[in-house]
Amino acid sequence: MNRRDEVEDLGRAQLLPAGGESGAEAGRSYRRLRLPAHRGTSDVVAGAYLFLAEGGLGSEGVYVGQDAWSGGGFCFDPWVLYRNGFITNPNCLLAGVVGKGKSCLAKSLATRSIAFGRRVYVPGDPKGEWSAVAEAVGGAAIRLGGGSGNRLNPLDPGPRHDALGDPEWAVLVTTRRRELLGSLAQSALGRSLVSVEHTALDVALAAASHGSETPVLPVVVDHLLEPTESLPGATAEDLARDGRDLAHALRRLVAGDLAGLFDGPSTVAFDPSLPMVSLDLSQIQGSDQLIAMVMTCASAWMESALSAADGGQRWVIYDEAWRLMRQPALLARMQSQWKLSRGLGIANLLVVHRLSDLDAVGNAGSEERALARGLLGDCSTKIIYQQEVSEAPQTAVELGLSSAERAQLPDLQRGEGLWRVGQRAFVVRHVATDEELALFDTNARMLGP
Structure with a gap:
């Protein structure tokens, strides 16, 4: 094709109507082509678009x-x-x-x-x-x-937050210890603690903490079995009776085949700089x-x-x-x-x-x-x-x-x-x-x- 033919073809293309060239089988139509919409389930559409893949998480x-x-x-x-x-x-x-x-x-x-x-x-x-x-x-x-x-003391306080004062820190540590002891006792007894048992546990934990900043389980058990303090309306004998089942449940962790595991101060230190412990x-x-x-x-x-x-x-x-x-x-x-x-x-x-x-x-x-x-x-x-x-x-x-x-x-x-x-x-x-x-x-x- 020479330059003259290219110019003639270009001119003819510019003169063709938008509907196409007239004549038989020319594809002319008086209306715009509209394809019917297709609807299908996600299962069917997934089969139609085989090569779409999840982009992943990056x-x-x-x-x-x-x-x-x-x-x-x-x-x-x-x-x-x-x-x-x-x-x-x-x-x-x-x-x-x-x-x-x-x-x-x-x-x-x-x-x-x-x-x-x-x-x-x-x-x-x-x-x-x-x-x-x-x-x-x-x-x-x-x-x-x-x-x-090796021995661990589950009542260790852990590291202290700098923003916490002495009263706040004491409340946090006591709450953590009380929740732990209560959970262990409930698991051993197979039931929830009643109110008098909670009271006996609070008194025993407080008494064990008076002599040491970091109490140990055997001392808590001793104060449950033989309380040294009383409360208004609850004598030491009352507390001993109320905490008897609780004491024997916790004693299981410091006597018998578990002796030496949790019955004293920790003999190992936690090193937070290690990659894995x-x-x-x-x-x-x-x-x-x-x-x-x-x-x-x-x-x-x-x-x-x-x-x-x-x-x-x-x-x-x-x-x-x-x-x-x-x-x-x-x-x-x-x-x-x-x-x-x-x-x-x-x-x-x-x-x-x-x-x-x-x-x-x-x-x-x-x-x-x-x-x-x-x-x-x-x-x-x-x-x-x-x-x-x-x-x-x-x-x-x-x-x-x-x-x-x-x-x-x-x-x-x-x-x-x-x-x-x-x-x-x-x-x-x-x-x-x-x-x-x-x-x-x-x-x-x-x-x-």
Whole structure:
């Protein structure tokens, strides 16, 4: 085509009407082309747009693995997500049946967070699985029982806030101690304390604190059994009678097979500069109730040490938390601690086997059951590893999963989890290095040499 032909074509194009050139099969129409609107369900539309993928949570934070739906990398940081408004609190719940990799994920999140300046604390490790991890990253594992000689005083006051005067500090410490002792006694007795028992406990705690700024459990028990003070309308004999059951419930923690654990001043110091600190309880044997009480005592000691507001951003990991969740009094105490953790820069990670562990607390519709449900509501991030087929319907209801998300639960492979972060959902394949797998492996004894 020469220059003359190009000019003629350009002139012809400028003269064509908007409706097109006239003539047969020219596509002319006297009306504007209007396509009918199409309506369909989200399931149908999802099939029509095959290549749309979730954008993820961004690249900030700890690398976890691969997003199974988009193929991209998946990163997670509860503090960043909270700052950006994606979640309302930094707490996480991790649930999954045994042997599907939830423990490996928890340890991976913890150790990788250290590179971002975070510190990690495990206030109760019933199996001792975190000890090697803590020592490998330059932290410490404090072992209790089994002839270790270590002793913790759960009534330690912890670090003092500079802004608090003497009266305010005294009230705070006394309240913390009273709540701990009351929770332990309720768990041991299997019932709530009555008013006269609360009075007996207050008097005994006050008497034990007069002789020392940091009382110890045996002294509190002694003052419950043999009060040295009285109140208007309540003699020492009355207080002894009212606090008798309470005293014998608390005595279980300072006598018998638990002697030497919580019956005197602490023999170990908490070092907040370490990247990870774990309390190893694997040498302590007993019923689930007793282990839960031991975990609560150990947690109280560590939580008091973590109460400093300038401690930075920290993970607190409650492994084998189902033991605590079956004790309403201990569960209530843990939830009250969670209410304070956000202001201290703490993100809690609760590790359980299944969401139905929540139903082991109290009867349907009871206050105890509502308390357990409230703990789930305090976790903006839920990570669900493979569940039994019978558990899938309840899990879907609890988390508000869609039908597609619910269908994923029984088919999740080892190391895969459904992440519910705020109102968004992801299926994530956890990626771990060979060194991490060797350190985090909890199946070595089952697999053999």
